[in-house]
Amino acid sequence: MSRRKLTEAEIAQRLTEGRNYKRLYTELKLCFDEVAQEHKQCPQLLADQQAAIETLKIQIAELQTMVFGKKKRPPTGTAVPVLPLPVPIPRTKDSYHRPLPPAHAITAEVAVPLPAACACSGSFDPEKTTVHERYVEDIPLPELTPGYIPRLVTKYVIGRGICLACGKAASGKDLGGARVALGPNVRLLVCHLIAVVGMSYAQVTGLLLALYGVAVTDGELANMLRTQHIVWIPSYGQLQANIRAAPVVHADETPWPIQDLQGLGYAWVLADASSPRVCFALEQSRGAVHAQTLFGQNTGQPFAGVRVSDDYSPYRNPALPGTQQLCWAHLYRTIRDLRYNANLPEAQLPYATDWYAGFAGIYQDLRQYLDEPYDEAVRKQQATELWQRVQALASQPPPPRSCGEPGKLSKPKAQLQRAGQDRLFVCLAKNTPCDNNRAERDLRQLVLKRKRSFGSKSERGAQALATVLSLCATAWRTAQPKHYFPTLASLA
Numbered sequence: 001m002s003r004r005k006l007t008e009a010e011i012a013q014r015l016t017e018g019r020n021y022k023r024l025y026t027e028l029k030l031c032f033d034e035v036a037q038e039h040k041q042c043p044q045l046l047a048d049q050q051a052a053i054e055t056l057k058i059q060i061a062e063l064q065t066m067v068f069g070k071k072k073r074p075p076t077g078t079a080v081p082v083l084p085l086p087v088p089i090p091r092t093k094d095s096y097h098r099p100l101p102p103a104h105a106i107t108a109e110v111a112v113p114l115p116a117a118c119a120c121s122g123s124f125d126p127e128k129t130t131v132h133e134r135y136v137e138d139i140p141l142p143e144l145t146p147g148y149i150p151r152l153v154t155k156y157v158i159g160r161g162i163c164l165a166c167g168k169a170a171s172g173k174d175l176g177g178a179r180v181a182l183g184p185n186v187r188l189l190v191c192h193l194i195a196v197v198g199m200s201y202a203q204v205t206g207l208l209l210a211l212y213g214v215a216v217t218d219g220e221l222a223n224m225l226r227t228q229h230i231v232w233i234p235s236y237g238q239l240q241a242n243i244r245a246a247p248v249v250h251a252d253e254t255p256w257p258i259q260d261l262q263g264l265g266y267a268w269v270l271a272d273a274s275s276p277r278v279c280f281a282l283e284q285s286r287g288a289v290h291a292q293t294l295f296g297q298n299t300g301q302p303f304a305g306v307r308v309s310d311d312y313s314p315y316r317n318p319a320l321p322g323t324q325q326l327c328w329a330h331l332y333r334t335i336r337d338l339r340y341n342a343n344l345p346e347a348q349l350p351y352a353t354d355w356y357a358g359f360a361g362i363y364q365d366l367r368q369y370l371d372e373p374y375d376e377a378v379r380k381q382q383a384t385e386l387w388q389r390v391q392a393l394a395s396q397p398p399p400p401r402s403c404g405e406p407g408k409l410s411k412p413k414a415q416l417q418r419a420g421q422d423r424l425f426v427c428l429a430k431n432t433p434c435d436n437n438r439a440e441r442d443l444r445q446l447v448l449k450r451k452r453s454f455g456s457k458s459e460r461g462a463q464a465l466a467t468v469l470s471l472c473a474t475a476w477r478t479a480q481p482k483h484y485f486p487t488l489a490s491l492a
Contacts, residue, residue: 058406101137106135158175191468192485194225198446226461228467229464229467232468232471232491236470243270247273250269250438252309253266254446254447261284265462273432276477277474278442278477280469288317306430307322311327316423335409338406339352344406352409382428
């Protein structure tokens, strides 16, 4: 078979096709390389997205708990150690009844004799007749209590004259201000209702009007707090000094909106671990400068003891006065909530369970050691042994990729490593609390008030509330009920 020779046109056509094939091959090769590179990145992208989804699911479960609360206590199972609850104090039979009032508290006595005859017209046996005492405690209410005096009104007739020698006016009593003013007892009651009871201005206004017939405005209530704030500034400063002189204190903070600052603001608390004394400060922010002021860093007598707090960065600043004891309860709750998070992936549950079991065991032993009699040498050994267990727990290698480690577990791991033995086990050396629950309980009173009153209107109002709240809360806890208002009246 003879071969036909290609013509020039056919050769040119085939050369053109060859160049086109070569160009297409180059383009396809580039596309293939890009697809191959993207394909190599897909597993890592998929793993990152899966980790992000798992973290978001855990955060969603936490937000649901914050908004809707916990429906039931998390199951503890048998393999996970459960921290023991405080042993309840046994109650007696009399503790379920109101105590009998003392003789000096009885304001009236009514005799109720035996009827002359029974309902059936029969007579009673005098030898079997007995007398029993019953008491009724009540309060006066307007329109229901005869002789009820809702308020005391004192009229002052004040003489005023002009001195013939100097020409100056003088009077027996200051004539400044309004012709009708509210007395000091009303101010003390208002401070108590706002600070200790946690009422809003509207609630205080309604109570004063209903029980005492005293009509007040929001401005008058604010002026009352401001007046007591000015009077009580020396006592407030002395309270701060007394708490800073304590060997152990608790510190914490929570948002407290101030309307003039577009809702910004924070409430700081400093509590004496050995007494009911507590001091509040309502500041503009959560900045470190307020933590320094709280502990008196720039004063002549800064705090020098042990401060129990969470791992917020201003608290762990080495320049802050005193020695920090990191709160174990915060760490424990973080790990426990992660372990029982409803959206925790099934593959990560075994690792989270083991980690929680190990940490709960350390925490339980720490609390047990603190309940034992103090022995310095024994405490040092216990601190070293617990620190070794913490290091072993925090340095556990993550599980295989098929199981995975919860992302939120990295934070408590880093906290344990960063804290070190010096900040985790000061409680053993100094025999101090290992948790910051005292400060959280003190702030709860302010949190409940925040839900009713939505914070303060101005910075001046926040400062006044901080002074009044500190002194009223301390007096309410230290003084007996009958000495509470006299204690407040004696402050200056």
